Amino acid sequence: MGERVLIALGGNAMTAPDGSASPGDQRRAVEDAMRHVTMLIAAGHQVTLTHGNGPQVGNLVLKNQISADVVPPVPLDWCGAQTQATIGTLILNALDGRAVVVVTRTLVDPGDPAFQDPVKPIGRYFTEAEARRFEKLGETWRRFDRGWRRVVASPEPLEILDAPAVAALVAAGFTVVAAGGGGVPVARDGGGRLRGVEAVIDKDLAAAVLAHAVQATTMVIATDVPQAVVGFGTADARPIGHITAAELRVLHAAGYFAGGSMGPKVEAALRFVEQGGERSVITSLEAIGAAVAGEAGTVVRK
Numbered sequence: 001m002g003e004r005v006l007i008a009l010g011g012n013a014m015t016a017p018d019g020s021a022s023p024g025d026q027r028r029a030v031e032d033a034m035r036h037v038t039m040l041i042a043a044g045h046q047v048t049l050t051h052g053n054g055p056q057v058g059n060l061v062l063k064n065q066i067s068a069d070v071v072p073p074v075p076l077d078w079c080g081a082q083t084q085a086t087i088g089t090l091i092l093n094a095l096d097g098r099a100v101v102v103v104t105r106t107l108v109d110p111g112d113p114a115f116q117d118p119v120k121p122i123g124r125y126f127t128e129a130e131a132r133r134f135e136k137l138g139e140t141w142r143r144f145d146r147g148w149r150r151v152v153a154s155p156e157p158l159e160i161l162d163a164p165a166v167a168a169l170v171a172a173g174f175t176v177v178a179a180g181g182g183g184v185p186v187a188r189d190g191g192g193r194l195r196g197v198e199a200v201i202d203k204d205l206a207a208a209v210l211a212h213a214v215q216a217t218t219m220v221i222a223t224d225v226p227q228a229v230v231g232f233g234t235a236d237a238r239p240i241g242h243i244t245a246a247e248l249r250v251l252h253a254a255g256y257f258a259g260g261s262m263g264p265k266v267e268a269a270l271r272f273v274e275q276g277g278e279r280s281v282i283t284s285l286e287a288i289g290a291a292v293a294g295e296a297g298t299v300v301r302k
Contacts, residue, residue, distance in 0.1 A: 005218045007219075014051060016028070027090055031090075031094045033222075046173075049178070050177070050207045053080065054122075056087065057083055060079040062123055068137060077185055080185065084104065087180055088180065099176070100175075100177070105183055105186045106183025106201050107159040119154070123149065125144065126141075126147060153199040154201065154202060160178070160183060167214050182202055208269075216277065223283070225262075226296065226297065232258075241299065244301060245301065273302060279294070279301045281300070
């Protein structure tokens with residue numbers, strides 16, 4: 001019997017090597033990624049997939065901005081749902097087997113401090129005049145070195161609301177694609193009703209929540225490097241192989257992993273193991289087979 005594995009695919013698995021995201025580029029990238037996933041399924045592992053959607057949501061946001069004077073912009077939760085379905089369809093076509101996509105919502109707290117200080121940049125850079133125009137539509141914009149860019153909240157994922165459906169499909173033998181882009185962000189209003197919110201949820205942190213919900217034994221975070229590195233980009237760089245969660249937590253607390261790149265991946269890997277998961281692995285897409293065998297990547301255990 002194989003393992004029950006959750007794989008979180010990074011944005012590099014959804015776009016061309018140069019980051020371009022034309023429909024053809026995305027289709028080819030997904031097909032390449034699914035070849036590695038197919039080998040795991042063929043080896044007898046039960047696989048659940050989640051994925052990033054940054055470039056795809058960025059494209060939709062840009063379309064919203066360009067056409068704002070013609071058609072009303074759609075909210076971010078709609079963009080998230082659209083990209084889950086689009087990327088999910090590409091994955092289904094590439095797997096061409098017993099697979100299913102679940103448009104998945106992730107619950108967040110409307111009182112999360114992230115909503116008071118949005119810092120997650122999305123979309124492209126614009127001039128100050130253009131940014132001011134979009135601010136009139138209720139958006140938040142900040143100035144960066146290269147110009148003005150929209151920023152949104154990135155709250156903590158509390159619960160994958162559609163996890164019971166995902167778990168049932170996994171138990172029935174399906175390869176399930178779920179919680180793409182961290183899930184469609186929703187919160188409960190004063191009356192307890194669910195409403196979409198303008199936010200972006202970190203897909204790796206959401207992956208850790210989903211992995212527990214489907215009772216995965218191993219969570220693999222597939223990125224564009226073979227493993228996490230202490231002192232990345234310096235002469236003292238040291239790749240991390242097998243490590244305990246306690247040891248990695250000390251390194252993470254010391255600030256060795258950048259907040260906008262490896263930091264969330266390390267945090268997600270830690271949460272999964274600290275909350276009862278058997279092991280988590282950070283590695284490149286090409287090495288996910290070896291990662292599941294414990295032979296590649298940064299392997300985190302109790």
